[in-house]
Amino acid sequence: MISTVLTWAVQRRLDDIEHFRQHPHEVQQALLKSLLRTARDTEWGQRYGFADAPSAREFAQRVPISSYEDLYPHLERVLQGEGNVLWPGPVQWFAKSSGTTNARSKYIPVTRESLQDGHYRAGRDMSAVATLLYPEVDIFGGKTLSLGGTHQGNPFREEGSGSRVGDVSALIMQNLPAWAEFVRTPPLELALLDEWEEKIERIAQHVRHVDVRTLAGVPTWMIVLIRRVVELTGAQNIREVWPNLGLFLHGAVAFGPYRELFRQLIPGEGMHYLEIYNASEGYLAFQDEPNSEDMLLLLNHGIYYEFLPSDQWDVPAPQAIGLEQVEIGRSYAVIISTNAGLWRYKIGDTVRFTSLAPYRIRISGRTKHFLNAFGEEVVVENAEAAVAAACQATGATIRDFTAAPIYFAADNGASRGGHQWVLEFVQAPTDATHFAEVLDQTLRQLNSDYDAKRHRDIALTPPDVIIAPAGTFERWLARKGKLGGQHKVPRLSNSREFLEEILLELRN
Incomplete structure (x- = not known):
């Protein structure tokens, strides 16, 4: 009964997904207006005239494209607890990125809006698509095993402030709605452990007794966990431990080099794989078709998109283009404006479009990678x-x-x-x-x-x-x-x- 109710609830999102597939530009323009209206009284909004309701072209002319380093003086104030700088009110949560293109950590604001209208809405949409594509897995009939990081106190504020920094996966899990927490494993006290070796061991001990239907996480660490569970149980393979396992939602690294290994780790028919593009800055895309590596760009999830052609990556005043101007096959650097207060922000990733109706992408690399x-x-x-x-x-x-x-x-x-x-x-x-x-x-x-x-x-x-x-x-x-x-x-x-x-x- 619970599985039936949850499946029905998430599949109500399918109409909204179809709407932004069919009307991408209208959805994106409405989203931009909403973002500007919400942030019009912030320091950033007043500086660039958000109250004037600028068009997309005017917005691009007024607001500069920013790297993390460009935006950091403002983000540092937000980290220290100052409100209404980039987004209304103070921000309590920050995703700490490893910064693979430089040695410094990045602290990305995570607002209530970016969680609710971004990460969680996209999570429900991903669940809706998964239940539609693979009803036989019955993902809500068991548990989703999710591996994430950890979070700590904000080093920029006094102890006891309630502000936290950490991996975006940890921030998402810490704030999950009750229904989502009900269907995931392991419990938070294990999922958020600091020591990674201890975490793998204790999670493996716990989940070997759980009816795991879905895996969610980074392939490299999921391999370590699966192998440890097999060792602990003495099983021939993980199918003997989790006979109902049928889906892996994977992200963070390209899956191609790991595909054959997962076929060996999870033998037999009935195992499905879907890629997600969930970054510290937001949930950007997910795979919505089987037997394809393309991902559907999410257009109504708190992110307004612009794109930099490759010849604009390293020029002093780069000129971005809108979604309606992109071409199939070319690599673009992704520029986002979000409901966490990132304005015309260079996320660092590059994508190429494989379809324009609807808009589907593949991650092609990084501007500095x-x-x-x-x-x-x-x-x-x-x-x-x-x-x-x-x-x-x-x-x-x-x-x-x-x-x-x-x-x-x-x-x-x-x-x-x-x-x-x-x-x-x-x-x-x-x-x-x-x-x-x-x-x-x-x-x-x-x-x-x-x-x-x-x-x-x-x-x-x-x-x-x-x-x-x-x-x-x-x-x-x-x-x-x-x-x-x-x-x-x-x-x-x-x-x-x-x-x-x-x-x-x-x-x-």
Whole structure:
């Protein structure tokens, strides 16, 4: 009865989903007007004339595009408890991002509106789509196992202020509505533990006795948990522990390199996978079709979108375009204005559109998370696909990887470069040389700029592949105090900072 009622309740959202699919521009314009009206009396709203109800074009002309560093002087005041700066009233919750493109943590405001009208509304929509696509799983007939991070007191305020900072997953779980908390596991006292190793162990002990129907979390840590549950129970595989398991809602990293491993961990038919794009700044998209890697852009969830073409990423006064101007296949940096007070904010991610009716996207990388030391313009999407192809060709299963440029001296005064890759495997490739060859060949097929630089080794030499022992990346993250939660290994970087640290880890 409970499952039937909850399924009926969430599926009432299907009409709203269909509405923004059919009327995307009208929905986005109405949302922008609502955001500006709500924030008109804030300091930011008064500075840029939100009370005038500016059009989308006027809004773009008045308000500058901001990076986190640009916005930080205002965010710092919000962190310290000042109200009505970017959004009405004081903000009590802040998502702490690992900042994979720089060494500093980022503190992203999480307001009541961004939780209710963003994360939770999108969560209900995702549940509605899942129950429609896979009714046989009966996701509300059992529990959803969600892995998240933790939260702590706000270091910018006095103790006892009630303000908290932490992983966005922890903030979401801490504030979940009662119905959602009823269908999830483990209990909060386990889900929000600080020590990641202890958390995995205690959660595994708890959930081995639970009827888990759905998994939700980052693939890398879900693998660790599943394996520990199997070890504790002495089962052959997780199907023997959770016979009704049928759905994994995954995000944070590309799933391609992990797909085969999950097929091994969860054998048999009837297991489904849906990707979600839920960032610290908001819930942006989710996969709404089976057998597709495309995600539906969420247009009525507290986020107004603009997009920067690649030729505008590094110019002094970048010019963004609206949703109605995007084109299929091009990579765009995402610019958002939100009900948490982020105004024309560069989220750092890049996407490309795969459909314009409705608007569907794939994450293609990050504006500062790519390899372009020699004009090759390799984005994370290229790297993930190449690693997945090399794994398939050599029977390997990847755990994590990173890559950075490497330079060599060359004859005749010319300079040649290359890419150095450090990869950690669950199952190592049968032939490491062949792995490197397939990695290189796939990148050449996917990226014409890379292929041109690789022609006859004139500008780029073949990739230098280093296979790291198990636990290398985990030790590196632990050493940096970034083990667990939303923290992850940077896939690509034009700087060798991260790679050199990991190479040092290998030598120690």
